Amino acid sequence: MKTVRSSIALSSIALIGLLCSVSSIYAQTKKEKADLIVTGGTFVTMNAERRIIEDGAVAVKGDAIVAVGPRAAVEAKYSGAQTIDAKGKLVLPGLINGHTHVPMALLRGLKDDVTLEEWLTKAIFPAEAKNVNEEFVRWGTRLAAAEQIRGGVTTFVDMYYFEDAIAEETKLAGMRGVLGETFLDFPAPDNKSNAAMLDYTEKFLKRWQGDPLIHAAVAPHSMYLCSPKTLQDSAALARKYNAPILIHVAETKKELGASREKNGTTPVQYLDRLGILGPDVVAAHCIWVDAADRKILAQRQVGCVHNPSSNMMLASGVAPVIEERAAGIAVGLGTDGPAGSNNDLDLMEEMDLAAKLQKVTKMDPRALGAKAVVEMATIEGARALHMEKEIGSLETGKKADIIVIGLDAPNAVPMYDVYSQLAYALKGSDVETVIIGGRAVMRDRKLLTLDEPAILAKAREYKTKIEASLK
Amino acid sequence: MKTVRSSIALSSIALIGLLCSVSSIYAQTKKEKADLIVTGGTFVTMNAERRIIEDGAVAVKGDAIVAVGPRAAVEAKYSGAQTIDAKGKLVLPGLINGHTHVPMALLRGLKDDVTLEEWLTKAIFPAEAKNVNEEFVRWGTRLAAAEQIRGGVTTFVDMYYFEDAIAEETKLAGMRGVLGETFLDFPAPDNKSNAAMLDYTEKFLKRWQGDPLIHAAVAPHSMYLCSPKTLQDSAALARKYNAPILIHVAETKKELGASREKNGTTPVQYLDRLGILGPDVVAAHCIWVDAADRKILAQRQVGCVHNPSSNMMLASGVAPVIEERAAGIAVGLGTDGPAGSNNDLDLMEEMDLAAKLQKVTKMDPRALGAKAVVEMATIEGARALHMEKEIGSLETGKKADIIVIGLDAPNAVPMYDVYSQLAYALKGSDVETVIIGGRAVMRDRKLLTLDEPAILAKAREYKTKIEASLK
Numbered sequence: 030m031k032t033v034r035s036s037i038a039l040s041s042i043a044l045i046g047l048l049c050s051v052s053s054i055y056a057q058t059k060k061e062k063a064d065l066i067v068t069g070g071t072f073v074t075m076n077a078e079r080r081i082i083e084d085g086a087v088a089v090k091g092d093a094i095v096a097v098g099p100r101a102a103v104e105a106k107y108s109g110a111q112t113i114d115a116k117g118k119l120v121l122p123g124l125i126n127g128h129t130h131v132p133m134a135l136l137r138g139l140k141d142d143v144t145l146e147e148w149l150t151k152a153i154f155p156a157e158a159k160n161v162n163e164e165f166v167r168w169g170t171r172l173a174a175a176e177q178i179r180g181g182v183t184t185f186v187d188m189y190y191f192e193d194a195i196a197e198e199t200k201l202a203g204m205r206g207v208l209g210e211t212f213l214d215f216p217a218p219d220n221k222s223n224a225a226m227l228d229y230t231e232k233f234l235k236r237w238q239g240d241p242l243i244h245a246a247v248a249p250h251s252m253y254l255c256s257p258k259t260l261q262d263s264a265a266l267a268r269k270y271n272a273p274i275l276i277h278v279a280e281t282k283k284e285l286g287a288s289r290e291k292n293g294t295t296p297v298q299y300l301d302r303l304g305i306l307g308p309d310v311v312a313a314h315c316i317w318v319d320a321a322d323r324k325i326l327a328q329r330q331v332g333c334v335h336n337p338s339s340n341m342m343l344a345s346g347v348a349p350v351i352e353e354r355a356a357g358i359a360v361g362l363g364t365d366g367p368a369g370s371n372n373d374l375d376l377m378e379e380m381d382l383a384a385k386l387q388k389v390t391k392m393d394p395r396a397l398g399a400k401a402v403v404e405m406a407t408i409e410g411a412r413a414l415h416m417e418k419e420i421g422s423l424e425t426g427k428k429a430d431i432i433v434i435g436l437d438a439p440n441a442v443p444m445y446d447v448y449s450q451l452a453y454a455l456k457g458s459d460v461e462t463v464i465i466g467g468r469a470v471m472r473d474r475k476l477l478t479l480d481e482p483a484i485l486a487k488a489r490e491y492k493t494k495i496e497a498s499l500k
Numbered sequence: 501m502k503t504v505r506s507s508i509a510l511s512s513i514a515l516i517g518l519l520c521s522v523s524s525i526y527a528q529t530k531k532e533k534a535d536l537i538v539t540g541g542t543f544v545t546m547n548a549e550r551r552i553i554e555d556g557a558v559a560v561k562g563d564a565i566v567a568v569g570p571r572a573a574v575e576a577k578y579s580g581a582q583t584i585d586a587k588g589k590l591v592l593p594g595l596i597n598g599h600t601h602v603p604m605a606l607l608r609g610l611k612d613d614v615t616l617e618e619w620l621t622k623a624i625f626p627a628e629a630k631n632v633n634e635e636f637v638r639w640g641t642r643l644a645a646a647e648q649i650r651g652g653v654t655t656f657v658d659m660y661y662f663e664d665a666i667a668e669e670t671k672l673a674g675m676r677g678v679l680g681e682t683f684l685d686f687p688a689p690d691n692k693s694n695a696a697m698l699d700y701t702e703k704f705l706k707r708w709q710g711d712p713l714i715h716a717a718v719a720p721h722s723m724y725l726c727s728p729k730t731l732q733d734s735a736a737l738a739r740k741y742n743a744p745i746l747i748h749v750a751e752t753k754k755e756l757g758a759s760r761e762k763n764g765t766t767p768v769q770y771l772d773r774l775g776i777l778g779p780d781v782v783a784a785h786c787i788w789v790d791a792a793d794r795k796i797l798a799q800r801q802v803g804c805v806h807n808p809s810s811n812m813m814l815a816s817g818v819a820p821v822i823e824e825r826a827a828g829i830a831v832g833l834g835t836d837g838p839a840g841s842n843n844d845l846d847l848m849e850e851m852d853l854a855a856k857l858q859k860v861t862k863m864d865p866r867a868l869g870a871k872a873v874v875e876m877a878t879i880e881g882a883r884a885l886h887m888e889k890e891i892g893s894l895e896t897g898k899k900a901d902i903i904v905i906g907l908d909a910p911n912a913v914p915m916y917d918v919y920s921q922l923a924y925a926l927k928g929s930d931v932e933t934v935i936i937g938g939r940a941v942m943r944d945r946k947l948l949t950l951d952e953p954a955i956l957a958k959a960r961e962y963k964t965k966i967e968a969s970l971k
Contacts, residue, residue, distance in 0.1 A: 134910075138920040142855075142869035176910035282863075341856035342924070344865045372924040373911045378849075382856075384613075385812035389857075392753075394815045398613035439605075439647035440844045442956050443963030449609040453813070453843040458929035485913050492914030 061095075063088035064467060066109030067431055068100050069116030073447055075408045075422040079400070081447060087120065089429040092241055092466035097423050113462060113469075115433045119447065119455075122422050123183025123205075123430035123465060124376045125410030127334035128275075128313040128363030130189045132161070132169025134176065135491045136368035145281070145343055148369050152499075159498040160491075161218035166191040167198050168491065171484045173367065174202035175476055176374045180457030183430040183465045184410075184420055185374075186311060186334070186363065188248040188275050190219040193233045196243045203470040203478040205430065207311070207414055209248025209275035212263040214256050223259055227266060234270040241466060244273060244416075249305075251277040252296050253284055257303055264305050273309050273415065276300075278333075279322070280314035281345050297322035306331050311414055313363060316340060316348040323349070323356040332359045332413030335405065337382040339365030342372075347390045350383065351397055354409075359417075361410030362402070375457045380406050384452055399452035433462035532566075534559035535938060537580030538902055539571050540587030544918055546879045546893040550871070552918060558591065560900040563712060563937035568894050584933060584940075586904045590918065590926075593893050594654025594676075594901035594936060595847040596881030598805035599746075599784040599834030601660045603632070603640025605647065606962045607839035616752070616814055619840050623970075630969040631962075632689035637662040638669050639962065642955045644838065645673035646947055647845045651928030654901040654936045655881075655891055656845075657782060657805070657834065659719040659746050661690040664704045667714045674941040674949040676901065678782070678885055680719025680746035683734040685727050694730055698737060705741040712937060715744060715887075720776075722748040723767050724755055728774055735776050744780050744886065747771075749804075750793070751785035752816050768793035777802050782885055784834060787811060787819040794820070794827040803830045803884030806876065808853040810836030813843075818861045821854065822868055825880075830888075832881030833873070846928045851877050855923055870923035904933035 065088070072085030074097060086103035088096040096103045133153075140152035166189060177185060184205040187195060192210040199206040210230045211217060220226040230247055237245035247267035249255045255263070267274045279285060279296045292299040297318055300306050308330035315333040318326065326333060335348050353360050362379045364371050380402040387397035411421025420428050434451075436444060438459055444450045463471040470478045536559070543556030545568060557574035559567040567574050611623030637660060648656060655676040658666060663681040670677040681701045682688060691697040701718055708716035718738035720726045726734070738745045750756060750767045763770040768789055771777050779801035786804040789797065797804060806819050824831050833850045835842050851873040858868035882892025891899050905922075907915060909930055915921045934942040941949045 135914060137914060137925055138916045141917070141920045141924065142866055144865055148865075172910055172913070179910060338856065341860040342865065344859045344863045344867070346863070347860060367925075372920070373927075375911070375927075378852075381849075382853075385809065385853075386860075388815045389812040389818060392815045392817070394615055394619075394813065395613055396815070437956060439643055439650060439952070439955065439959075440846070442643070442959040443606060443608060443966075445609045445963060445967070446612070449612045449843070453612065454608055454838075456844075456846075456927065456929060458927060481910070484910065485908060488913040492916060495914075496916065 060108045061106060063090050063095060063107040063109045065089040065111045065113065065429070065464070066103065066107060067113045067115050067120055067433065067464070068104065069114055070118040070120050070433070071447060072097065072120045072423060074424065075122050075404065076424050085120065087423055087429070087431060089464070089467045092428055094423060094425055094427050094429050097425060113433065118436055118461065119434040119451070120423070121432050121434065122407045122420065123432050123463065124181045124406045125361060125414065125421065126177060126182045126185040126364055126374065126376050127311065127361035127410050127413055128186055128336055128365055129173070129374060130366035131173035131185065131187050131195065132166040132189050133366040133368040134173040134374070135165065135169045135488060136495070137372045139368060139495070141369060141372070153369065155499055156495055157218055160495050161190060163191045163194045165491070166194050168484065168487050170195045170198035171202065171479055172488050173374055174199065174204055175479050175481055175484055178202070178204065178463050178471050178476060179460065180375045180377060181432040181434065181460035181463060182374065182376050183432065183463060184414070186275060186414060188250070190217050193236065196233070196237055196245065200240070200242050201478065203242070203465050203468050205242050205420065205428070205465055207244040207246050207273055207275070209246035209273070211248045211250055212259055213250040213254040214259055223262070227262060230263070230266060234266070234272050238270065246273040246275050248275040251280070251284070252299055253287060260300070260303055260305055267309065273311055274305065275311050276305070276313070278312040278315050279317040282317055285317040295319065295322050297325055301325050301329065308415060313365070314340065314345065314348065315353065316346045318349065318353070320352070323353055323358060326353070327357045332361060332415060334361045334363040334413055335383060336363045336365040337379055337386045339370035341382070341386065342370050347386060350387055351391070354401070359409050359412030360405055361413030362405045376406055377451070377455060377457045380452045399446070399448040402452050403448050429464055429467040431464040432460055434459050435461045531579045532577060534561050534566060534578040534580045536560040536582045536584065536900070536935070537574065537578060538584045538586050538591055538904065538935070539575065540585055541589040541591050541904070542918060543568065543591045543894060545895065546593050546875065547895050556591065558894055558900070558902060560935070560938045563899055565894060565896055565898050565900050568896060584904065589907055589932065590905040590922070591894070592903050592905065593878045593891065594903050594934065595652045595877045596832060596885065596892065597648060597653045597656040597835055597845065597847050598782065598832035598881050598884055599657050599807055599836055600644070600845065601837035602644035602656065602658050602666065603637040603660050604837040604839040605644040605845070606636065606640045606959060607966070608843045610839060610966070612840060612843070624840065626970055627966055628689055631966050632661060634662050634665045636962070637665050639955065639958050641666045641669035642673065642950055643959050644845055645670065645675055646950050646952055646955055649673070649675065649934050649942050649947060649950070650931065651846045651848060652903040652905065652931035652934060653845065653847050654903065654934060655885070657746060657885060659721070661688050664707065667704070667708055667716065671711070671713050672949065674713070674936050674939050676713050676891065676899070676936055678715040678717050678744055678746070680717035680744070682719045682721055683730050684721040684725040685730055694733070698733060701734070701737060705737070705743050709741065717744040717746050719746040722751070722755070723770055724758060731771070731774055731776055738780065742780070744782055745776065746782050747776070747784070749783035749786050750788040753788055756788040766790065766793050768796055772796050772800065779886060784836070785811065785816065785819065786824065787817040789820065789824070791823070794824055794829060797824070798828045803832060803886060805832045805834040805884055806854060807834045807836040808850055808857045810841035812853070812857065813841050818857060821858055822862070825872070830880050830883030831876055832884030833876045847877055848922070848926060848928045851923045870917070870919040873923050874919050900935055900938040902935040903931055905930050906932045
């Protein structure tokens with residue numbers, strides 16, 4: 030009996046073992062295929078609960094996130110064709126640069142420490158008039174894309190000329206862009222009349238409709254460089270195609286003063302009166318906005334983009350970011366153009382500056398904290414762009430815009446608080462890997478979509494050429 | 501005749517050729533030996549003429565610079581045992597971090613976005629009381645040295661406890677330090693009484709006299725944490741040994757208010773009345789100083805150190821840097837401690853911030869320019885430390901503190917103006933090679949004097965330990 034019992038017991042064990050391995054095989058075969066799994070490390074999701082997952086994972090299929098959670102749970106359900114090990118690192122949604130002029134990377138440092146007027150009339154306008162063409166914007170976009178990817182930016186909002194060429198280069202770089210062709214009431218380098226601007230922009234909007242990376246937009250420059258008609262015509266065109274409207278708003282005290290004098294009201298209230306403001310508008314700067322203005326911006330669901338570096342460098346003023354957020358306005362972060370007003374495209378630096386500038390302005394170290402500025406660079410930035418259903422957090426269903434930040438530099442340790450580290454200690458140069466729409470565009474600090482040596486060489490050539498053109 | 505003439509001509513040519521090669525050999529043998537030549541690239545000397553040498557070179561013997569000039573001239577005179585090729589790069593004097601508390605690197609990010617009082621009483625004081633010992637300051641100094649070297653800092657000014665251990669670690673890291681043992685009127689982690697502080701500090705000053713890298717200093721914390729007696733006793737001790745005096749001055753509005761109430765005058769005028777101010781004093785912050793204060797600081801030849809990041813983060817205020825410079829005061833730049841008030845040790849970031857903060861405060865983009873902030877990080881920083889004969893520029897006779905900055909990153913090109921690029925576009929992470937006193941401490945981004953992986957591992961251990969100590 031004893032022997033029989035033992036063999037029954039043994040058989041049971043064998044059977045259980047067999048069942049286990051069958052079930053394991055079954056589980057294995059049942060695992061869903063993902064194209065990519067980013068696994069291990071600390072996942073800073075920026076979802077509604079601001080969940081931080083230690084030893085987390087994200088699974089990606091095509092260009093979207095299909096799972097976010099603890100590593101064990103995600104790996105139990107998915108097997109990845111490709112895996113990125115993020116152990117000991119931070120994983121975040123890609124950073125969003127809410128306002129820039131990327132081709133101006135080629136004019137970086139051409140003239141600084143002068144008044145806005147001198148900068149424009151003595152340096153930028155002549156340099157642009159003589160040098161900006163399609164070739165220029167292509168190389169400028171490539172240079173800016175390289176710098177932005179290196180710093181963890183996955184989406185940027187641009188306002189410049191030849192925006193169709195910028196869109197082509199942005200797509201080739203694998204970046205996500207909200208790209209607005211600029212409207213103003215004097216001849217631009219690409220279009221010499223408003224009729225030509227409208228024609229060019231309509232073709233541009235049509236061409237990119239439905240593109241997974243490129244959101245073609247319309248960018249009336251500002252209320253001071255556009256007539257009411259130009260503002261309204263360009264906004265109407267944008268609305269015909271459900272395209273975003275990008276505009277500079279209340280950047281300088283001079284703009285406010287001129288608006289009061291000419292229109293009897295603030296820039297915000299003037300734009301509202303013209304019907305420009307709405308839930309498709311991304312307003313850069315919004316410095317000189319009072320409580321009434323903020324109420325209107327909130328009601329119209331305008332997204333605002335704060336550019337601390339630029340506002341300091343050009344002495345434009347300090348945006349009431351805290352009051353804007355309190356009014357319910359989505360406030361993103363931007364670098365502004367990399368010439369004259371920054372001079373780089375480093376969004377992590379803008380996080381640091383945004384917090385510190387509010388603190389010293391309010392004379393209160395609690396004024397704007399680390400978590401708030403990380404929000405502004407991610408989910409609030411997405412809201413400001415009206416793209417919060419698409420980007421800004423690591424959540425199932427969103428685009429797979431994911432960055433991996435290394436923690437193996439002296440400035441990265443020790444890490445007591447992840448938001449504090451991101452805002453005040455980590456640098457753009459700590460970003461190691463960047464994925465946009467499921468595609469790795471930088472892996473272990475190597476750019477995968479851009480020929481960096483050729484871009485650097487061309488930027489140096491442009492320097493010589495541009496300097497010669499100004500002599 | 502014709503043939504004879506020809507052979508004479510030939511002989512002459514041969515003779516000239518012979519003479520030439522002899523003279524060339526003679527020149528070669530006559531070349532002076534240098535230990536190191538840094539050659540090629542753009543040399544930003546920061547000498548009195550602010551000379552910039554394209555395709556320059558610096559020759560080093562022992563710990564000092566023996567020649568600076570065009571490459572051809574330097575190489576004709578010197579042959580180097582070791583050569584660093586800086587072609588296509590920038591070569592600068594090492595950056596000077598005029599105010600910090602290096603061991604606090606281990607407390608980086610422990611508590612942020614709170615009032616100074618909450619930060620001190622809820623986080624820093626308890627953490628220090630429970631964790632700061634000699635071992636702690638050694639690891640903190642190593643961590644901070646790694647970060648500072650990576651960012652191009654060659655000299656730093658420190659105020660902390662166990663400063664003798666900090667000095668040992670600084671010397672082992674190969675860095676130059678002005679290191680002050682802190683005096684205050686409550687028990688410090690190392691010395692529990694003023695008598696013990698005096699005793700410890702006297703031994704410390706004696707020990708390091710004549711050291712080529714370490715300048716032992718005395719650091720009465722401030723007029724609000726030191727009694728008049730403590731201030732005077734510590735200053736007297738410093739002066740007995742010709743040691744620098746490091747002190748926080750007029751950092752907060754509260755300090756100014758308390759001084760007015762208690763002493764009937766400003767912190768500067770109170771310190772002057774006590775006989776503390778002199779050409780051996782390095783005063784950190786100097787924010788709340790009026791015109792009369794600035795006149796005194798200039799007359800007494802006190803060096804000031806501006807800490808823009810810290811002043812913004814702690815909401816201390818904006819230092820009147822422009823007025824201080826105009827009064828003839830040497831103003832350097834500092835990061836302040838890497839915990840709570842920055843949170844890094846990145847002097848290139850401070851350059852950027854110093855300029856931008858003055859611009860937005862004055863509402864004038866011309867307020868403080870790129871060249872001025874590069875001066876503050878180098879030669880003016882040296883002047884603020886009263887070390888301008890030793891460091892701060894690339895000049896014959898000065899210490900060979902030399903940094904090489906790469907220009908092969910997207911943010912580094914194009915470069916129209918070297919000062920603008922340094923202030924507004926280049927990053928600490930662009931620094932490639934660092935030489936201090938003729939010794940390479942980082943070469944092509946590899947640290948040569950510090951075990952970086954061990955330091956990072958220990959910093960992570962401290963995080964766990966310190967968090968546990970606060971529970």
